[in-house]
Amino acid sequence: MVARQLLGHWLVHESPEGVTAGRIVEAEAYLGPNDPASHAYRRTPRSRPMWGPPGYAYVYFTYGNHYCINVVTESEGVAGAVLIRALEPVAGLPLMRRRRGVEREELLCSGPGRLTQAMGITGAHNGVDLCAPPLYIARGGLLPGEQVASSGRIGVVRAAGWPWRFFVAGNPHVSRGPKEAVR
DNA sequence: TGAGTGATTGACT
DNA sequence: GTCAATCACTCAT
16 A cells, blocks of 8 residues: 555655655555545545646645645546655754744644644645655655554544554654544 | 535644 | 634535
8 A cells, every 4th residue: 555655755845945854654545436535535626636647746725724735646537645644854843843833843743734834835735746846755764564553544534444544653753643543 | 605514733721 | 621713615505
C-alpha cells in the first residue's frame, strides 16, 4: 500500500519566506467510490485532482479553518489519495514556529491542519506537481518494518475501522486521534 | 434558497 | 470535557 511506503519520505516546501521540510510520520489512505469516507465517494470540483495523474497534491479546506494535504496515488481516471496527517519537522523550524505561533516542536506538525499551516500550504497548492519545486516529496531513508504501526482511521465516521492509517510507532510527532491507536 | 455535515483545532468551563 | 469558528459542498424544501 502506498500509504505505508510514504512514511519516512520528506515533504519539502520552498516558499518565498524560506524552506520548510518534514519527515512523514503518519499517513492515511483513501480510495475512490469504494470508500465511503473519501471525498471521492461524492465527486466535487474541488477534489478533482484525486482523479488526476499520481504524484500530484490534493489540498482541501475543511471545518472553515483548516487545510489538509493529500498525495494522489492512483493512475489518471482512478480516484485515490493518501492524507498526510503528521510530519516530523527537519528544516525551517523557526519559520514553522512563526507561522504556527507555538514553540514546542511536537505541536508544529502533529496534525493535518497543523502541518499545512506550518508548511505554508494553502488551497493555492491544490493540484500542483509534487515531483518538482516549490512543493515536492523527497526520498527519505528506508523505515524498519517494526517501526511502522497501523490502526483504524481518525476523524471519520464511515469506515473508520479500516486499518488504512499508518504511522511511526513511538514517534512524538504523531497525532493522537479521538480514539486510542490500536497497535 | 436554506439547513446540515465534515479527512480539525484551539479556547474555555 | 465541551463548544465555537467558519467554508465548501450535499441534501431537503
